[in-house]
Amino acid sequence: MTLSGFSFARWWGVVLKEFLQLRRDRVTFAMIVGIPIVQLALFGFAINSDPRHLPTAVISADHSEFTRSLVAAMQNSSYFDITETLPDEQAGRDALARGRVQFVLNIPADFTRRLLRGERPAVLLEADATDPQATGMALSTVSQLVSSVAQKDLRGPLAPLAGGEPPFEIRVHRLYNPEGITQYNIVPGLMGVILTMTLVMMTGLAMTRERERGTMENLLSTPVRPVEVMSGKIVPYIVIGLIQASIILLAARWVFGVPFVGSVIAIYLAALLFIAANLTVGIAMSSLAKNQLQAMQMTMFYFLPNILLSGFMFPFAGMPQWAQWIASVLPLTYFNRLIRGIVLKGNGWLDLWPDIWPLAVFTLVVMTMAVRFYRRTLD
Amino acid sequence: MSDALAIDVHGLNKRFGDKQVVDDLSLQVRRGEIFGFLGPNGSGKTTSIRLMCGLLTPDSGGGTCLGYDIVRESAQIKRRVGYMTQRFSYWEDLTIRENLDFVARLYEMPDRRRVVDAALERLGLATRAKQLTGSLSGGWKQRLALTACMLHQPQLLLLDEPTAGVDPNARRDFWEELHRLAADGISVLVSTHYMDEAERCHKLAYIAYGKLLVQGTGEQVIAEQRLTTYAVHSEGLSELSTALRGQPGVEQTVVFGSVLHVTGTDAALLAATLERLASRPGLRVERIDTGLEDVFIHLMKRSTDNYAGGRS
Ligand SMILES: Nc1ncnc2c1ncn2[C@@H]1O[C@H](COP(=O)(O)OP(=O)(O)OP(=O)(O)O)[C@@H](O)[C@H]1O
């Protein structure tokens, strides 16, 4: 019913009309450029937090009392949650790249033997340092772990090993953002936040504006179909979203000096999908809201969980389970992973896929709902 | 049979909250007919028109518009009907040409540019085509809206107070155009508060408090009410009007410029009262044909009484 009889001519008419109206709307235009700049300036500073229970994988080639004790101590510190055991280093790298785990602990095969010989062996702790806040506190507890393990397990004849210098070392390897610069993480994350805020708000007003100005009655009395109006109305905002994305990417590169590891095409494709997801949310809210004020309130209601739970403000892994559940239906959660994955980790398509399809599904579902919500009469 | 009817609706009802806005409305408009829709403010004219073109869903009742069901086939109706809203509903932040162009696109009109150019020419706004619509005066907005709703050459026009705020010249042109269209077989339902416009309609309907009170040609409507009217020529008409109110047989007194119309249903009683009055010096009384306006004022008063009576 909604798709049959789609008229390209009518749809194009709506698109042109929206572009013309947008061009004459100075305030909106100022917002498009202004909001990214203001937000970038504001969020240049980090937001502190102390996340715990970060998922950690263990690759252990040496199973002894000491290695078990070390793993147990990590778990007890409450910063690390040992979630899986992996066979080799490659598996560890994959888990980090996809964001399944935050840390990989790699214990070499001859660790216990060398420890007992007093050779001060090392274990390797690889950290996904994309978000320095997520790993910072956890990593700072690592040195304490060593001494507590030493004191507990190196007793009796082994006691001499415990005294003086630490008997072994945990070598930390920060991947993706080795210097732990917060901006590297915040700035790509900001892209999703800014796109969410401006796009949902602007399209949120799109239908209610017609209703409040009385032009909806006119639109409803013409043969134009809901799907033509809605999809036609979002086209100009796709362009706006891409402009904003470009502003942020330029600032990330040249103002904040974020290194771009991944492909720019991948960034734009991810952004395009994310923009579409947000626009459908906006247009759905717009059909639901009775007036512009309600549309604004709905935007805020949508915006808050997005900014708080998506992993932008607080590391995703550090949130309680229920918050993660909520976050897993928010597009920003997936986009944050995508954009950080591409920009900082250089992830390829295979790594990105798990975060791409949820966005596509989200967009389709919400667009269908939006067309449902569209009021075909004035009742 | 239904082919001859452009609008054929029966028993339409619509409530908003606990307010019955349209009450059991049945209405037939023939093809090629100009049908005037009258009634006081808030009587449900706009609501009725919206029901007929599928912009509102009736609570009960139904019917057809150009042969299409008003509830189920509103998509077909929209394609063939030109609806002019009471409140200006074109885009004020688009230029005049952009508005017309947009409308033409929505109706998928071939040869769009020529159609829009011709419309601008007819409207006399060709030189101001690039002006923002929001900056037009009220009357010009109205004329633009009229042109725009006729752009796709609809078979039925639903016009909600199309000439409110339009100057007499433009109004005359507009009514001439309407009669030309009607002669070509296009049907028109037009709501208005102007008596001169009511007189130009082929048929009239008067609605008050959502109820259709009378329907028919002007003469039928007048004849049906069986009213007797006298015209009183005198000085100090407003005092006279007050004095006459409540006298036997006098049901309504209305001042029209220098003439006072005195109307009532009981011809004999009214005649007696006015005979007594006629003896006063400087005063001339004559019996005249009851006009549409007298009838409508009468209907409005009666329906108010009915409404109040029905409520208590
Ligand atoms: N959407 C609505 N919700 C609630 N009440 C409504 C709505 N639309 C109209 N009404 C009420 O219905 C009644 C009839 O309104 P309508 O606009 O149909 O009158 P009208 O005859 O067109 O009046 P006017 O001559 O002033 O244009 C009014 O009392 C109005 O308040």
Ligand SMILES: [Mg+2]
């Ligand atoms: Mg009205």
